[in-house]
Amino acid sequence: MSIVVQKYGGSSVADVTRIRQVAERVMRTRRAGHDVVVVVSAMGDTTDELLALAKQVSPNPERRELDMLLTAGERISMALVSMAIRELGGDAISFTGSQSGIITNDRHVDARIIEVRPYRVQDELARGKIVVIAGYQGVSYRREVTTLGRGGSDTTAVAMGAALGAEYCEICSDVDGVYTADPRVVPTARRIGSLSYEETQELAEAGAKVLNAQAVEFAKEKGIAIYARATVSPLPGADPSSDGTVVRRFPPRMPGSVVGVASERDIVMIESSAPGADLLAFLDRRQVAGKQLHASRETLSMVVSRENLHEEPRLRAGLAEQFGARVRLVDDLGALSVVGAGINGSFDNVRRGTAALESAGISSRDIATSSFRITWMVDRAKLDEAVRLLHATFLEQPGPALP
Ligand code: ADP
Ligand code: ASP
Ligand code: MG
Numbered sequence: 001m002s003i004v005v006q007k008y009g010g011s012s013v014a015d016v017t018r019i020r021q022v023a024e025r026v027m028r029t030r031r032a033g034h035d036v037v038v039v040v041s042a043m044g045d046t047t048d049e050l051l052a053l054a055k056q057v058s059p060n061p062e063r064r065e066l067d068m069l070l071t072a073g074e075r076i077s078m079a080l081v082s083m084a085i086r087e088l089g090g091d092a093i094s095f096t097g098s099q100s101g102i103i104t105n106d107r108h109v110d111a112r113i114i115e116v117r118p119y120r121v122q123d124e125l126a127r128g129k130i131v132v133i134a135g136y137q138g139v140s141y142r143r144e145v146t147t148l149g150r151g152g153s154d155t156t157a158v159a160m161g162a163a164l165g166a167e168y169c170e171i172c173s174d175v176d177g178v179y180t181a182d183p184r185v186v187p188t189a190r191r192i193g194s195l196s197y198e199e200t201q202e203l204a205e206a207g208a209k210v211l212n213a214q215a216v217e218f219a220k221e222k223g224i225a226i227y228a229r230a231t232v233s234p235l236p237g238a239d240p241s242s243d244g245t246v247v248r249r250f251p252p253r254m255p256g257s258v259v260g261v262a263s264e265r266d267i268v269m270i271e272s273s274a275p276g277a278d279l280l281a282f283l284d285r286r287q288v289a290g291k292q293l294h295a296s297r298e299t300l301s302m303v304v305s306r307e308n309l310h311e312e313p314r315l316r317a318g319l320a321e322q323f324g325a326r327v328r329l330v331d332d333l334g335a336l337s338v339v340g341a342g343i344n345g346s347f348d349n350v351r352r353g354t355a356a357l358e359s360a361g362i363s364s365r366d367i368a369t370s371s372f373r374i375t376w377m378v379d380r381a382k383l384d385e386a387v388r389l390l391h392a393t394f395l396e397q398p399g400p401a402l403p
Contacts, residue, residue, distance in 0.1 A: 002167040003125065004029055007039040007135060007157035011174040012231040013077045014044035022231065023084035025172075026130060029235055030090060035125045037164065038092075039135045039157040040081050042073025047136075047150070051310070060311040063108035063287070067137075067147045071097070074134035074153070082132040092130040095120060097137035098145065101163075102156060104138035107287060110149035110308040112214070113138060116163035125164075133160065150307045154215035162222035168236070169219070169226050171211060176230035177245030178203065178210050181261040185384050186391045192259060193241035194251035199259050199339055200226075202372040205291075206337035207264030216247065223249070258340040258349060258394040263387050265334045265380060266306040269366075270319075274326040276300045282322060286315060292335075292368050292375065301366070303335060303377075333365060334383035337375040338394055344369050349394070356393040362386050 006029065008022050022038075029036050041047075050069050054061040078094040085092035101117035121131050135153025138146050148155050154171055161169035178200065179189040195203075197220035204213035211228060219226050227236050229244035240246050253259070272279050276295050283290060288309060290302035309315070319327050343349045350367065353374060357364055362385070364376035378386050 001033060001035045003037065003161075003164050004034040005037045005039065005157050005161040005164070005166045005169045007153055007169070007171050008041065008081075008231060009153065009171075009173045010041040010044050010046065012172055013040055013081060016080075018231075019077075019080050019084045020087075022081055023088050023090070025231065025235075026081075026085055027088050027090050030130060032235060034167075036130045037121060037125070037160055037166070038081060038085075038130065038132045039153055039160065040074060040077040040132060041135050041153040042070075043077055043080075046073040046076070055310075060314040063310070064144065066310060067108045067145050070147050071134070071137040071145055074136050078132050078134040085130055085132070090130050091128060092132055093124050094132040094134070096134050097156065098139035100131075100133045100160065102138035102159065104140055104146045104148070106140035106142055106144055106146065108144070108146055109310060110287075110289070111138060111140065111146035113148065113155065113159045113218070116159050118160060118163045121160070121164065149212075149214065151209055151212035152214070154212035155218060158215040158218045158222075158224055158226065161224050162218065166224065168240075169224055170236065171215075171226060171228045172231040172233075173210060173228070174230065175210055176233055176243065177228045178208065178247075178260070180259065180395045181387055181391045182208065182263075185263075185387050186261070188396060189391065190395075192245055194246045194248060195259065196249065196251055196253070196341060197247060198372055199341060200247045202337075202339045202370070203260050203262050206262035206339060206373060206375065207335065208260065208262040211247070219247065253341060255342040256340070256345050256349075258338045258343055260339050261337070261387050261391045261394065262339065263334055263336050263383050264305065265383055267303050267333065267335055268306065269330040269333055269377065270302050270304060270327060271330060272300045272323065272327045273298060274300075274323045279323065279327065282318070286311070286318070288315060294366075294368065330365075332380050333377045334380040335375050336364075336378050336383060336386050336390065337373050338390055339373050341372060343374065344371055350374055352393060353390055356389055357386060360385070360389055362389070
């Protein structure tokens with residue numbers, strides 16, 4: 001029998017009614033003749049609530065203890081979903097990340113999966129069971145419990161799919177696929193039928209949280225097809241790109257065209273005139289991951305995502321103590337990106353985007369490009385407006401000829 005991995009996000013298991021709906025969808029998949037592995041997130045906003053609770057007790061919570069706390073969220077869902085499946089006559093068993101063989105490094109709070117040893121999962125599938133796995137968590141070689149960074153249940157699902165040789169991995173959410181922009185911000189955004197791994201990874205890294213970037217990276221490496229779909233959608237039919245998004249190798253695409261706009265609000269920009277090597281070593285010691293590093297002879301800047309940064313007061317104090325006024329944290333910017341394969345073949349897209357922003361009075365502090373992405377750092381207060389503007393510019397109207 002072919003194996004299907006289905007991941008259900010927090011909103012899909014937010015209450016008992018939705019948990020029952022998930023169980024019904026799992027049973028339908030089972031009846032269609034598949035072995036089913038289900039990966040679940042914590043119910044609703046549980047992870048945010050647990051984090052808020054931790055910060056009431058300690059403004060700089062220790063990472064190991066955070067992992068012990070946060071993994072409890074997914075553990076609740078896995079047990080409830082398993083019970084709900086059993087109520088419908090299915091034979092389900094739940095496993096934590098550790099029991100399912102998700103082995104990670106020991107970087108608490110944003111650990112990476114090193115290998116998957118899915119023996120217990122395989123044994124239970126062979127016994128005809130439906131296996132329900134707690135997403136977002138694993139265990140290190142030292143047997144420490146870890147979490148995979150926010151949105152990490154997607155990564156659990158893809159890694160498990162790869163280890164089991166699954167036919168595909170479904171990521172089921174409150175939205176029926178990857179859109180040209182966050183549909184909550186841009187009402188005119190459209191669903192994209194198929195996307196390449198690279199485009200999806202760039203969109204995810206630029207803030208489109210419908211899929212987790214590390215999960216897409218995993219899928220690309222292992223050649224696993226991802227189907228992003230709504231939990232309320234039917235099971236994938238002959239053409240899953242007709243009512244969801246399929247992420248795979250080489251989808252048909254006009255080279256150089258923008259496929260989507262994404263933004264990240266919760267960031268801080270570090271600007272430094274201190275010796276670059278000292279600052280980078282300081283950040284590595286505290287396991288602070290930066291991106292968009294830009295270093296010239298005298299200055300260095302980078303963007304730090306707040307998503308997995310849970311000890312900000314300590315970080316700020318440490319930076320002030322070691323570097324004084326030579327390091328500055330800029331905290332009023334957001335990152336605005338457009339993504340598409342080959343979009344920087346010429347500077348057409350950079351010029352078009354910058355001109356559109358300027359004509360609306362939105363100035364950009366910094367521009368960075370890669371072969372798949374252009375990112376403007378703009379005033380955070382104008383970020384959503386800027387997303388709508390670039391969506392209108394690149395995805396709602398044909399491009400005007402530029403001088
Ligand atoms: P889940 O809990 O199912 O993992 P997430 O909240 O992590 O769900 O991701 C789904 C949300 O991602 C959607 O509700 C949507 O607002 C947001 N989102 C951001 N960018 C996009 C995009 N480009 N396409 C679709 N959804 C997006
Ligand atoms: N519950 C975790 C989070 O909120 C993991 C996930 O939902 O994928 O980030
Ligand atoms: Mg998610």
